[in-house]
Amino acid sequence: MGQLSVAIEVRGLSRTFHTTVRRPGFTGAVRSLVNPERVAKHAVSDITFDVAAGELLALLGPNGAGKSTTIKILTGILTPTSGEARVAGVVPYRERERNARNVGAVFGQRTQLWWDLPVRESFAILRDIYEVPKAEHAARLKEFDDILELSSFWDTRVRHLSLGQRVRSDLAAALLHDPPVVFLDEPTIGMDVVVKEQVREFLRHQVEQRGRTVLLTTHDMTEVERLAERVVLVNHGRLMLDGSLDEIRRKFGSTWQVRATLADPHAEVVPPPGTALLRHAGAQVVFGPAGPAALTVQQALKAVIERFEVTDIALDEADLEDVMRAAYAHAGEI
Amino acid sequence: MAVLHAWRAARVTPLGELNAPPRMTAVALRLAVQVVLVWSLWRGLYAQTGTTAGLSRDQAVTYAVLAVLASRLRELDQYAGRDTVLQHMHFGTIVYWYLRPLPPQRYYALRAAGEQLYGLAWALTGYVICLAAGVVEPPASAAAAGVFVVSMLLGQWVLYYVMLVLDQLCFWTVRNTAAMLILMFAQNLLSGVYAPLWFFPDWFVTMSAFLPFQATLSVPLSLYVGRIPLSDAGFQLSVQAAWVVVLALFTRLLWRRAARRVISQGG
Numbered sequence: 001m002g003q004l005s006v007a008i009e010v011r012g013l014s015r016t017f018h019t020t021v022r023r024p025g026f027t028g029a030v031r032s033l034v035n036p037e038r039v040a041k042h043a044v045s046d047i048t049f050d051v052a053a054g055e056l057l058a059l060l061g062p063n064g065a066g067k068s069t070t071i072k073i074l075t076g077i078l079t080p081t082s083g084e085a086r087v088a089g090v091v092p093y094r095e096r097e098r099n100a101r102n103v104g105a106v107f108g109q110r111t112q113l114w115w116d117l118p119v120r121e122s123f124a125i126l127r128d129i130y131e132v133p134k135a136e137h138a139a140r141l142k143e144f145d146d147i148l149e150l151s152s153f154w155d156t157r158v159r160h161l162s163l164g165q166r167v168r169s170d171l172a173a174a175l176l177h178d179p180p181v182v183f184l185d186e187p188t189i190g191m192d193v194v195v196k197e198q199v200r201e202f203l204r205h206q207v208e209q210r211g212r213t214v215l216l217t218t219h220d221m222t223e224v225e226r227l228a229e230r231v232v233l234v235n236h237g238r239l240m241l242d243g244s245l246d247e248i249r250r251k252f253g254s255t256w257q258v259r260a261t262l263a264d265p266h267a268e269v270v271p272p273p274g275t276a277l278l279r280h281a282g283a284q285v286v287f288g289p290a291g292p293a294a295l296t297v298q299q300a301l302k303a304v305i306e307r308f309e310v311t312d313i314a315l316d317e318a319d320l321e322d323v324m325r326a327a328y329a330h331a332g333e334i
Numbered sequence: 335m336a337v338l339h340a341w342r343a344a345r346v347t348p349l350g351e352l353n354a355p356p357r358m359t360a361v362a363l364r365l366a367v368q369v370v371l372v373w374s375l376w377r378g379l380y381a382q383t384g385t386t387a388g389l390s391r392d393q394a395v396t397y398a399v400l401a402v403l404a405s406r407l408r409e410l411d412q413y414a415g416r417d418t419v420l421q422h423m424h425f426g427t428i429v430y431w432y433l434r435p436l437p438p439q440r441y442y443a444l445r446a447a448g449e450q451l452y453g454l455a456w457a458l459t460g461y462v463i464c465l466a467a468g469v470v471e472p473p474a475s476a477a478a479a480g481v482f483v484v485s486m487l488l489g490q491w492v493l494y495y496v497m498l499v500l501d502q503l504c505f506w507t508v509r510n511t512a513a514m515l516i517l518m519f520a521q522n523l524l525s526g527v528y529a530p531l532w533f534f535p536d537w538f539v540t541m542s543a544f545l546p547f548q549a550t551l552s553v554p555l556s557l558y559v560g561r562i563p564l565s566d567a568g569f570q571l572s573v574q575a576a577w578v579v580v581l582a583l584f585t586r587l588l589w590r591r592a593a594r595r596v597i598s599q600g601g
Contacts, residue, residue, distance in 0.1 A: 077429050079597050093597065100435045112430035115416035116350030128342040129436045157353055159416075 007181050007213035008051035008074060013083035015044040015069050015237075043069040045237040046083070053180070056207045056214040058228035062328050066237040067217040068107075071183045074215065075105050088180050101130065104174035105183040109190065111158065111170050119154040119161070119169045123176060130177035137176065144172040147202045164195035171202060181213045182206070188220060200226055221320040233327055241327065245320070252326040256297035258287045258304050261312040272303035283311075340436050344448030350415045351452065365406060365460055372398045373469055387532035393559040394530065396470040400555050401527045403460040407453035407490060417445065419501040423508050432596055439589045442501070446494050474560050481567045485554035488574035493550040495581030496521070502585065505592035520545075526552035532561060546581065549574045 021037045022029065044066040051057045059067050072078035074085055076092035076099045085092060092099040113122040127137045145151045148168040153161060161169065167187060174182060184203075188196045200223060206212045207227075218224060224231060224245070231248060233241040241248065257278065262269075265283035276290035285308075287300060295303060297315055304313065351358055376398050380391035389397065419442075422428040431438040464470045473479040500517055503510045522528050524547035531539055531552045542548050553570050556562040562570060 072429070075429075075433055077432050077597060096432065097435045097437070100433055103433075105429075105433055107426070107429060110425060110427045110429070112427065112433075114346055114350070116353060117346065118353070121345075121349060125340070125342045125346070126434075129340045129434050129441075131339045131435075 005053060006050050007053040007055070007088055008049075008057075008215060009084075009086040010047055010049050010070070010074070011084045013044055013047045013070065013073060013085055014042065014081050015066075015073060015078065016081045017041045017043055042237050044073070044080070044234075047234065047237075047239045049232050049239065049242050051213055051215060053213055054207060054211040055230065056203065056216060056228050058224045058231040059215055059217045059234065060224065060231050060324065061217075061234040061240075065234045067234060068185055069237075070234070071105070071107075071185050071215065071217065075103055075183055076100065101177065102179055103181045103183060104177065104179040106167070106170050106174050106185065106187045108186045109163065109167070111166055112173055113158045113166070113169055115159050116157060118157055119150065122158065122169070122173060123154075126173055126176055132177050136178075140176055140178065141172070144175070144202070147205055148172060148198060164191050167191060168195065168199065168202075171199065175206065175212075179212070182215070184214060184216045184218075186218055187216070188218065188223060196220070196223070203227055221324055224324075225320045233324075235328065248327060249320075249323055252323045255322050255326055256289060256300065257316040258297070258300050259314045259316070260285050260287070260304055260308065260310045263309040263311050267308065269308075272300070272307050275300050275303065340441065340444060343436075343441055343444040344451070346417060346445055347415065347449040348452040348455075361406070361456065365402070365456065368402045369399055369460065369464065369469065372402050387530065388561055389530060389532055389559070392471050393561060397526070397530050397555050397559050397561070399464055399470050400461070400558060401525075401551060403457045403464070404486075404551055404555070405522075405527055406456045406460070407450055407493075419504045420508075420510055423504045428596060432593070438593070439586075442498065443494075446497070450490055450494070471559070473558055475564075477564055478557065478560065481564060481571070482554055482558040485557050485567070485571055485574060488571060488578060489550045489554045492546050492574060492577045492581065493521075495578070495585055496546055496550070498585045499581070499588065502588040502592055505588075505595050521547055521550070524548055524552075525550045526555065530556070530561070532556075546577045549577045 018038050018040055020032065021039050023032045023037070047066070047070060049057075059070065061067050069078065073080050074087055074092055076087075076096040079093040087099060088102040090099045090102060092103070113119060114125065117125075123137075123141065126132075127134070132140075141150070145154075148171065150168060150172055153165045154169070156165075158166065158169070171184075171187065174184075188199050191199070203214060203216075204227065207214055216223075216227065228245065230244050231241075232239060233248075241251075243251075258275075262283045262285060269277055269280055269285055271277045271287055271290070272295070274289070274291060274293050274295035275287045277285065278288045279286040287304060289295060289300070297317055301313070301315060304310065351361075373395055376395045377391065380386070380394060384390070386394070416425070419428070422431065431441060434441070461470070465472060473482055496517070500510055500513055503513055507513075524531070524542045524545055526548065531542060531548060534542075542552075553562065553574060557564075557567055557570065
């Protein structure tokens with residue numbers, strides 16, 4: 001595998017689709033037929049980011065944010081309206097066949113395997129298409145089998161596989177030709193937790209041991225937390241944030257709650273500065289962050305203990321799902 | 335060079351069928367029933383007459399039975415195997431065709447070649463059985479057999495392109511079911527599967543001469559039974575070859591446009 005310091009370069013990438021708007025009602029439908037109204041939809045607008053070789057980057061965003069369009073441009077399936085992209089040194093939409101040898105891709109539950117054939121036959125067809133030497137193919141299949149346990153079902157026809165088995169097979173199929181760059185568009189959607197963990201372990205192995213660059217889109221924040229150190233957040237086709245998980249947590253993760261049980265249920269409750277009283281029922285009080293000078297969770301804990309006589313205290317810190325919800329909401333407001 | 339290494343793609347249809355014995359049994363049953371019915375029908379039709387439309391009873395029966403067998407060469411099945419353009423467009427998996435180092439048009443050609451060779455195995459088996467049972471007549475001479483083989487090859491080539499045009503339609507319409515139904519009817523009628531074209535009125539024969547369908551089956555079968563004399567074979571083969579060239583150029587153009595459409599819509 002050739003090592004480049006930057007595996008994926010995206011510069012000012014934009015993609016606009018032109019669609020026909022259907023007017024409502026019968027008259028509207030006739031009018032749309034005679035005089036169709038065309039509108040431009042900016043799926044991706046001026047996106048710029050890099051992915052280093054051997055890095056796993058999570059490309060996140062709500063549905064319709066432009067993640068899949070970005071991946072399609074990077075795999076060479078779609079041409080951008082403007083901007084430039086390079087994947088392993090190749091402009092994917094100009095040299096599609098050359099790019100195809102450098103990349104592997106899984107698009108959600110859309111399988112690239114042959115429905116009527118056993119999984120192993122699909123692998124053999126791909127081996128021929130990508131011209132992978134037989135010994136190399138066998139060795140790679142063995143490596144994938146060790147983690148994904150493919151051999152327990154690879155003689156089964158694809159049509160008879162469970163979703164988890166099919167996605168594991170698709171992952172293997174996408175990597176059989178040893179691509180340095182892998183695009184995974186929601187690969188674990190709909191899978192059970194055991195298979196998800198198996199897939200995560202496989203991806204970790206591919207990044208850490210094989211040095212592959214992975215661009216992953218997912219709505220599963222556990223997956224992001226366990227796999228990615230860096231995320232790129234897009235919304236409405238625009239890049240909203242590019243940073244490490246820690247940075248995002250610092251920026252959007254201040255949604256803590258401090259729950260306290262007061263010794264005196266009738267005590268007057270004035271929240272410490274930088275906090276807000278979220279709930280108050282008898283002796284039970286809940287504080288959260290407030291204002292531009294919001295306290296951190298540790299500061300809030302200290303302030304509550306100092307201000308009130310408490311018999312019990314607990315804190316809830318936001319998990320990544322909450323953090324991303326806050327980040328999406330923030331991005332939506334921009 | 336990927337196309338040479340990717341020969342295994344030609345095995346998709348035969349392997350898929352071999353992995354589904356009930357499908358093979360259904361094909362064998364259907365062929366047997368069709369052959370028996372067609373044989374009975376044409377013998378019945380000729381019971382009160384001698385030569386009609388330039389065909390004797392044996393010629394007509396041979397033509398009709400061979401037409402049934404030849405229709406197996408490229409079964410117009412859109413769904414088995416989930417590997418048609420129609421299904422890939424429907425399921426959004428057409429993107430994978432554009433993600434591989436093998437161009438989609440070459441992959442399609444390999445798949446079709448495998449499918450046609452698989453159909454040929456069925457047709458040849460049926461032919462040998464029918465010949466042994468005296469249902470069909472052998473070709474009149476070695477020359478007629480040779481010309482028939484060349485003409486059949488060209489006919490299948492034309493059929494490949496006709497099917498390809500229909501599949502390519504899916505890049506614009508997503509579904510091609512209506513077009514497929516029309517084509518199946520037109521192909522069966524105008525190529526002489528339902529009845530040899532010689533039985534139709536002159537205007538119909540003239541009209542079908544301007545379409546590619548009769549080049550797929552009617553010409554080779556007419557050469558086999560001797561309804562087209564060997565002296566006319568050169569001209570007929572040239573017409574078939576011309577259709578191959580015209581359709582090859584047309585489908586090449588459509589592949590380019592389809593690729594442009596995929597890369598502008600993203601599959």
